[in-house]
Amino acid sequence: MQKSEIKRIVKRQRAYFYSGATLPVDFRIRALKKLKNCIVRHEEDINEAIRRDLGKSNFESYMCETGLVLSEISYLLRHIRSFAGEKTVLTPLAQFPSRSFKKPSPYGVALIMSPWNYPFLLTLDPLVDAIAAGNTAVLKPSAYSPYTSEIIRTIVGECFEEHYVAVVTGGREENSRLLKEHFDYIFFTGSQAVGREVMRHAADNLTPVTLELGGKSPCIVDATADIKLAAKRIVFGKFLNCGQTCVAPDYIYCDPRIKDRLIQEIKRQIHLQFGRDPLQNENYGKIINRKHFDRITGLTDPEKIVCGGQTDAERLRIAPTVMDRVTFEDAVMQEEIFGPVLPVLTYSSLYEAIHKINSMPHPLALYLFTGNRKTARQVMSQCGFGGGCINDTVIHLATSQMGFGGFGESGMGSYHGRDGFRTFSHYKSIVDKKTWLDLPMRYQPYKNMYDKLIHIFLR
Numbered sequence: 001m002q003k004s005e006i007k008r009i010v011k012r013q014r015a016y017f018y019s020g021a022t023l024p025v026d027f028r029i030r031a032l033k034k035l036k037n038c039i040v041r042h043e044e045d046i047n048e049a050i051r052r053d054l055g056k057s058n059f060e061s062y063m064c065e066t067g068l069v070l071s072e073i074s075y076l077l078r079h080i081r082s083f084a085g086e087k088t089v090l091t092p093l094a095q096f097p098s099r100s101f102k103k104p105s106p107y108g109v110a111l112i113m114s115p116w117n118y119p120f121l122l123t124l125d126p127l128v129d130a131i132a133a134g135n136t137a138v139l140k141p142s143a144y145s146p147y148t149s150e151i152i153r154t155i156v157g158e159c160f161e162e163h164y165v166a167v168v169t170g171g172r173e174e175n176s177r178l179l180k181e182h183f184d185y186i187f188f189t190g191s192q193a194v195g196r197e198v199m200r201h202a203a204d205n206l207t208p209v210t211l212e213l214g215g216k217s218p219c220i221v222d223a224t225a226d227i228k229l230a231a232k233r234i235v236f237g238k239f240l241n242c243g244q245t246c247v248a249p250d251y252i253y254c255d256p257r258i259k260d261r262l263i264q265e266i267k268r269q270i271h272l273q274f275g276r277d278p279l280q281n282e283n284y285g286k287i288i289n290r291k292h293f294d295r296i297t298g299l300t301d302p303e304k305i306v307c308g309g310q311t312d313a314e315r316l317r318i319a320p321t322v323m324d325r326v327t328f329e330d331a332v333m334q335e336e337i338f339g340p341v342l343p344v345l346t347y348s349s350l351y352e353a354i355h356k357i358n359s360m361p362h363p364l365a366l367y368l369f370t371g372n373r374k375t376a377r378q379v380m381s382q383c384g385f386g387g388g389c390i391n392d393t394v395i396h397l398a399t400s401q402m403g404f405g406g407f408g409e410s411g412m413g414s415y416h417g418r419d420g421f422r423t424f425s426h427y428k429s430i431v432d433k434k435t436w437l438d439l440p441m442r443y444q445p446y447k448n449m450y451d452k453l454i455h456i457f458l459r
Contacts, residue, residue, distance in 0.1 A: 111181075219368075234249055
């Protein structure tokens with residue numbers, strides 16, 4: 001899309017926002033209902049688009065993308081009137097008589113830039129929050145998932161006029177042109193490298209941002225863990241979407257006493273969940289493109305592979321792979337894997353594990369498998385991370401009741417449910433001062449006023 005066309009879209013959206021059309025809660029409710037009905041009508045088309053981009057099965061597409069978007073819409077429809085209402089707060093006696101309150105107000109024109117790994121969910125989920133808060137929005141889905149981008153364009157075009165919600169497709173040129181425009185809020189999901197570029201451009205206009213990034217999310221397994229259940233849940237979370245999940249367990253960090261047993265259970269679970277030949281499992285999915293396929297295979301060390309390792313370059317498939325005897329100096333530990341490769345490392349003590357994790361960039365997620373509540377409290381309190389689970393993986397993001405977001409190098413800000421509404425809202429602090437009484441103490445002349453104040457407030 002040309003620069004002039006992008007400018008026109010942003011200009012029209014700003015004019016529409018300042019018309020006040022998006023402010024009434026009833027308007028927002030109608031918009032959310034229209035979007036929900038359109039998604040339901042196009043469910044088969046959404047499934048097919050995601051299958052063509054990422055090879056996901058219909059069940060996985062609904063479980064991890066479409067269903068979560070519909071759930072977010074339903075949650076906000078139930079709560080939007082409460083979220084959008086003014087909140088009265090206590091007023092200091094010195095301001096008597098008056099009422100103090102916080103009023104949520106939309107930022108204005110929001111830019112939502114989404115990635116390719118969950119292309120429908122990570123585009124529509126923040127859009128739902130932006131609409132609920134009363135903003136207009138420009139969506140920029142990833143060029144790496146073109147089929148899903150096209151169905152998003154179709155759905156948005158059926159639901160909304162371009163001056164309310166617009167979709168801009170394309171690659172880096174379009175990203176660059178969008179970031180040079182003045183938006184009132186930018187919501188970005190993607191890599192840390194691009195996140196830094198987003199922040200640099202946002203700084204030009206002092207535009208607030210939410211960054212949903214990633215990182216090497218550790219999965220700690222201690223000696224008290226239920227090994228069979230831990231392996232089952234780790235395999236699910238790690239190899240979901242072929243490991244192309246920002247909150248997937250990036251590596252296992254375990255007690256050496258249970259390492260061999262854990263690896264054996266992980267092997268067994270891979271066979272149970274994906275079959276003896278996962279590359280022939282039509283529900284397993286694929287790597288998004290050849291660039292990422294080559295990057296992931298380049299991180300593996302054939303001498304350390306103890307399970308999997310098979311690849312199919314023509315169909316961009318990599319079997320669920322487990323690596324043993326890995327150290328923090330190995331190539332696979334130098335960057336976020338973002339693929340179906342699971343390194344296993346060991347620690348000598350829990351103190352060492354916590355210290356090592358905290359010495360690395362803050363991860364988006366952290367998982368702990370333990371039967372010891374004291375250990376759980378210690379790890380959850382002392383480690384820095386965005387969010388996570390005790391005795392499970394990835395499921396913490398699948399609820400509108402809690403915010404989801406990063407911390408430090410894994411991002412800033414959060415969304416989902418109330419947190420999503422707050423992300424796309426500015427809360428104005430307002431004092432409504434009454435006119436029927438005007439206390440004189442604050443006005444000059446101040447002669448003898450101190451004694452009067454002491455007399456009034458402290459006697």
